[in-house]
Amino acid sequence: MAEVVLSRVRRDFGAVTAVHDLNLAIAEGEFVSLLGPSGCGKTTTLRMLAGLEFPTGGEIRIGGRVVNDVPPAKRDIAMVFQSYALYPHLSVADNIAYPLKKRGVPRAERRPKVERTAELLQLTPLLDRKPRQLSGGQQQRVALGRALVRDPKVFLLDEPLSNLDAKLRIHMRAELVELHQRLGRTMVYVTHDQLEAMTMSDRIAIIDQGRLQQFAPPQEVYHAPANRFVAGFIGTPGMNLIEGTLSQEGGAWCFTAPGLRIAVGQLTDDAQAGPATLGLRPEDVTVGAGPVSGIVRVVEQSGHENIIIVEIAGNERLTLRIPASILPRTGDTVALAPDATHAHVFAAGEAGQRLNTATARPRPQTL
């Protein structure tokens, strides 16, 4: 059993609290990303899991065992660092063998394990090289190899792809996912790159200012963000967040903002008439016909689609994603139709909680 459970985990640095009463239950074999902006506490959380940092309060369990006071080497975890932290004076083979050596594995047993790991990561021809003779991607694989070789219960990865160029990053992303599927081990992955988190994870824990904002599968995080922060953080281009007023007219809820009036459904019991924020994904507004009128200010063509910025009611700007076949010109007046069924309603303010239940999206087709 290698589930990872954090119960009310807290970490203070003097007067600053980096992590506030964090609760997370990561199932065995799950790939979980800790996602958030810089300084949100995600790396601190990972370091607490690794035992490099000690929680000020709360409890961390790995495989059912409380590990708060257990040193890193005895937690049965392996970590891949952002800088890879390869031992510069050791060869690739010795780097991979190091954790085995320190655990007293005899030389004769170390060799086949190192060879097997090298083969898995396509490092066999590089075993005699020193880290400085390797490219970024190769160094990254050696760091993975050093983590893999002793078959730990949990893998901790601290932004392992952030030092690679864009092309290699996409390649390594796929390799990591494949590796996870093959090993079936619990992996905790820290990143500030939402695309990495979205594409690789079983579930994403979104953290902001040391507090957990949402812990859900990528699709849920995207289609049903728990609050305004998650709504604004996930998605490129970001969700359009419009300040306005929520009102109830004859039993039906309606959201009103300058130049925009939209009926919203499925509101929760927390919903109250008054100021609120409406969230519209760029793809949830149809351009061409509709009740809202706007002026096109910016047009960006990316080949397979166009991104346009439309100004409504003189000040509110909406970013919209439209098919490449529609190409308005800057200055054109266009009619817009927001998709009310996929609109998100949040309480007013920066930390506004979600006030409506998300409409279920059609399940992706399996082949």
Place this chain on the structure above:
Amino acid sequence: MTTVPQTHLERRYAALGLLLIAPTVLVFCVVIVYPLISAVYLSLFSIFTPTLQGEWVGLSNYQALLSTGEFWTSLGNNVIWTVGTLVLQIVFGVAMALVLHENLWFRALARSLILFPYFVSTVVAVLVWKWLFNDLYGILNHLMIVAGLIEFPLDHLGSMPNAMISVIIVGAWKYFPFVVIAVLARLQTIPEQLYEAARIDGAGPFARFWDITLPQLREVLVVIVLLRAIWDFKEFDLIFLLTGGGPIIGTQTLPLLVYKEAFALNRMGMAAAYAVVMMALMLAFMLIYIRQTRRRES
């Protein structure tokens, strides 16, 4: 090899370059090349120092030198002094650098204080140590007697091997801050994540020192050892002031022998021969040092 024709501008730049390095080359020739050639030249003469008059003797100074016991004793002393003081400097220097690298509250103050022996004038340092070592009123004997280590006062500077041990200790005290500074500077550049990775990989404090710190310090230690070996090998003032080479020639190293030959025995030619032999020995260290720096640069 094909020669690339130079443009007018390139020739002017080259001329400017020559002009700019000319003063340095000139000073180098006056203060290094001339004395060097002069020393080799002098070593081929038998010269009376006060008059600087003498006659050509060819290589007989060298013949005489290699057959005297004093040369070999001094060379032996030189090696003992250099190795002894260097080992102590490295051990204490590295240890102190490791302590000062830790997050101690008095770190800033300690880092400044540690440089004190290196900055204090050798004459002053030797006076203080001579007072500490004094067999009649020195505090060292007093403390050793109080601690029950000895029954009667020891003659720290007037008997062997005490004198050599004392000189080695004072040398180590005087020069270990150099090692501290160089090692500390290197320690601060070792990425913390290497230690964290090693902790996760199961390395204890000793293994972390052995597997990470030491290999990372290797290059800087090689340079320190070579530089300090050269400097210690030719050390004169500290030994001369502390023991004058005594008792008899118990702590006499080659630089002291050169001085004795030149100014006490008035044999300038012989002194020059000793100096040339010393230079040849140090050249070996120099060549290793140059090779090491070249390898690092490449």
